[in-house]
Amino acid sequence: MSKHHKDTGTRIGLYVVYTLTSLFFLYPLLWVVSLSLKTVPELFAVPPKILPQHFAIENYAYVLWKARILKNLWNSLFVVTLTVIGTLIITLPASYAFSRMYFRFKKSLLLCILGFQMISPLVIVIPLYRYFSKINMLNSNFGLIAVYIAVSAPFATWFLKGFLDTIPKELDEAAIIDGCNRLQILRMVLIPVTIPGIISALLLIAIRSWSQFVVPFILLDKGDMFPISVGLVNLQSTTDAISTHYLAAASVLGILPTVVVFILLQKFIVSALTAGAVKG
Amino acid sequence: MPIIQNKTIGIGGSTKKSISLRGLGKGPVPWLIPLALVLILMFLYPTFEVIRLSFTNAKITGSNYSYTLDSFKAMFSDGAFYIMLRVTAVFVLFSVVFQTLVGFVIALSVDKGEKLKMKGTVFVRTVALMSWAIPGVVIGIIWRMMYDESPSGVLNYMLETIGVGRIAFLTNPVIAIISVTIANIWRGTAQSMILLYAGLKTVQQETLEAAEVDGASAWQRLIKIIIPSILPVAMINITLNTIYTVNTFDMVMSLTGGGPGRSTEVLALSSYTQIFQMLNLGRGAAVAVFLLGVNAVMASIYFYMIRNNEEGV
Numbered sequence: 001m002s003k004h005h006k007d008t009g010t011r012i013g014l015y016v017v018y019t020l021t022s023l024f025f026l027y028p029l030l031w032v033v034s035l036s037l038k039t040v041p042e043l044f045a046v047p048p049k050i051l052p053q054h055f056a057i058e059n060y061a062y063v064l065w066k067a068r069i070l071k072n073l074w075n076s077l078f079v080v081t082l083t084v085i086g087t088l089i090i091t092l093p094a095s096y097a098f099s100r101m102y103f104r105f106k107k108s109l110l111l112c113i114l115g116f117q118m119i120s121p122l123v124i125v126i127p128l129y130r131y132f133s134k135i136n137m138l139n140s141n142f143g144l145i146a147v148y149i150a151v152s153a154p155f156a157t158w159f160l161k162g163f164l165d166t167i168p169k170e171l172d173e174a175a176i177i178d179g180c181n182r183l184q185i186l187r188m189v190l191i192p193v194t195i196p197g198i199i200s201a202l203l204l205i206a207i208r209s210w211s212q213f214v215v216p217f218i219l220l221d222k223g224d225m226f227p228i229s230v231g232l233v234n235l236q237s238t239t240d241a242i243s244t245h246y247l248a249a250a251s252v253l254g255i256l257p258t259v260v261v262f263i264l265l266q267k268f269i270v271s272a273l274t275a276g277a278v279k280g
Numbered sequence: 281m282p283i284i285q286n287k288t289i290g291i292g293g294s295t296k297k298s299i300s301l302r303g304l305g306k307g308p309v310p311w312l313i314p315l316a317l318v319l320i321l322m323f324l325y326p327t328f329e330v331i332r333l334s335f336t337n338a339k340i341t342g343s344n345y346s347y348t349l350d351s352f353k354a355m356f357s358d359g360a361f362y363i364m365l366r367v368t369a370v371f372v373l374f375s376v377v378f379q380t381l382v383g384f385v386i387a388l389s390v391d392k393g394e395k396l397k398m399k400g401t402v403f404v405r406t407v408a409l410m411s412w413a414i415p416g417v418v419i420g421i422i423w424r425m426m427y428d429e430s431p432s433g434v435l436n437y438m439l440e441t442i443g444v445g446r447i448a449f450l451t452n453p454v455i456a457i458i459s460v461t462i463a464n465i466w467r468g469t470a471q472s473m474i475l476l477y478a479g480l481k482t483v484q485q486e487t488l489e490a491a492e493v494d495g496a497s498a499w500q501r502l503i504k505i506i507i508p509s510i511l512p513v514a515m516i517n518i519t520l521n522t523i524y525t526v527n528t529f530d531m532v533m534s535l536t537g538g539g540p541g542r543s544t545e546v547l548a549l550s551s552y553t554q555i556f557q558m559l560n561l562g563r564g565a566a567v568a569v570f571l572l573g574v575n576a577v578m579a580s581i582y583f584y585m586i587r588n589n590e591e592g593v
Binding site for chain 1: 308316321323325326333338340343386392401404405406408409412413414415417421422423426431434441466475526527529533548556561564568571579583
């Protein structure tokens with residue numbers, strides 16, 4: 001009886017926490033969506049209106065084509081896709097070696113790779129800017145993507161190695177008995193059972209690369225090539241109060257792809273993130 | 281470092297398993313080369329290069345420079361450097377404390393709600409984690425809109441309605457750093473929540489139930505069982521959040537650009553400003569080396585923690 005009473009109290013308390021949490025995290029997002037659908041007079045309404053009178057969808061059309069946000073989104077998609085592919089190509093074999101082979105300095109090498117993840121990308125971009133400008137690689141997608149790959153490789157290596165570690169070594173051994181060599185084991189035995197891990201890695205790398213700012217901000221100065229993060233800051237610098245609705249619409253477009261992916265595949269991503277973080 | 285180590289592996293690396301496996305050879309070297317190349321070219325080389333540049337008087341373009349200690353001397357004798365460090369320290373300290381606390385409260389309440397089979401736990405979890413998937417620059421842009429100080433600004437309107445009065449969120453230097461910190465708490469709580477939530481899943485259910493049967497109150501269970509068992513995860517979380525917050529650049533760039541004045545110019549932003557706005561590469565590189573030093577210290581702490589926490593490395 002008292003147990004039941006206590007539960008009701010707990011439930012009410014929990015719902016208070018849930019409401020506050022939802023308000024704190026959702027309000028800024030709802031506000032930017034609301035701004036993005038307002039007309040100029042509504043932007044300056046006092047008191048501010050929570051909901052726009054009529055939904056000014058045309059703001060989105062304006063930023064997509066006139067403010068060239070579509071081009072920025074496309075650039076991001078292009079860079080992110082190649083980054084994901086490149087990262088997987090270089091980290092899959094390495095994580096296989098780290099998971100399945102025994103060699104000296106393995107532990108130190110792994111820690112060294114993890115150490116790279118702690119370094120602010122700003123630190124490495126400073127000399128790369130100088131270096132790239134000397135060899136004429138500023139504003140080059142190749143150079144840019146190489147840096148993106150380097151930035152996401154440490155995480156990917158650790159994540160994939162962790163995933164491969166969970167796959168029983170008996171699978172390899174059976175394949176060895178069947179006469180497979182290492183490449184065949186990786187291709188025919190391990191990659192198929194690692195698909196969930198590869199997809200998680202792919203999503204996490206894609207979301208992080210989509211958010212990447214400091215690398216393209218410094219290595220690119222041609223507006224045509226800006227990914228969405230830099231495009232938005234660029235748009236912000238030319239925005240004043242009277243075009244806030246455009247900046248808001250562009251921001252919504254900039255977060256939509258990753259947020260939608262996150263919501264749809266939330267379970268997948270959360271378990272991937274926790275698997276990477278808490279082991280044993 | 282990996283260069284030297286890789287070579288050593290090439291010579292001495294032999295698989296303990298004696299089964300011969302052809303297909304890219306016996307040792308790990310061919311498997312590691314692509315990764316090693318990228319990391320050496322794009323991480324290791326630039327890291328050494330930025331250290332080298334910090335001992336020069338180089339400009340961002342042009343190749344004439346000489347070696348000097350002037351950048352470090354100027355940096356350490358500049359009062360603004362210490363003010364910047366203080367701003368960064370305040371920003372990092374309060375960000376991490378509140379990210380951890382808020383993240384813990386949310387994780388705990390979602391976990392409890394799931395055990396009671398309450399509705400809405402998935403919703404709350406999603407909402408709290410969403411900011412993880414939002415680019416930092418956009419978070420800065422969104423919060424700049426929230427902090428709008430004009431009559432149509434939403435937060436100020438709400439504060440006025442409840443009788444607090446208007447606040448100069450981004451124009452008052454002292455308040456600005458608080459505003460930036462709040463936006464960063466909004467941003468980084470997701471990271472804490474994910475880790476602590478995972479940590480809570482590992483707390484032994486039997487121990488909790490036994491304690492409850494023995495008459496331990498909810499508070500006692502929290503202090504005596506839950507917190508001690510997630511402490512290792514919490515420490516890792518605090519370390520990681522500290523590293524990410526120290527490295528923050530994108531969000532502050534779009535939220536305040538370091539202003540008003542230089543009141544929200546955190547470490548990474550300061551390095552950028554020196555190099556690309558003051559056009560003083562040596563000085564900016566010195567700041568970057570300082571940042572690198574902080575990264576290295578934090579990384580060592582992190583390594584120390586996961587060594588205690590993990591076996592299978």
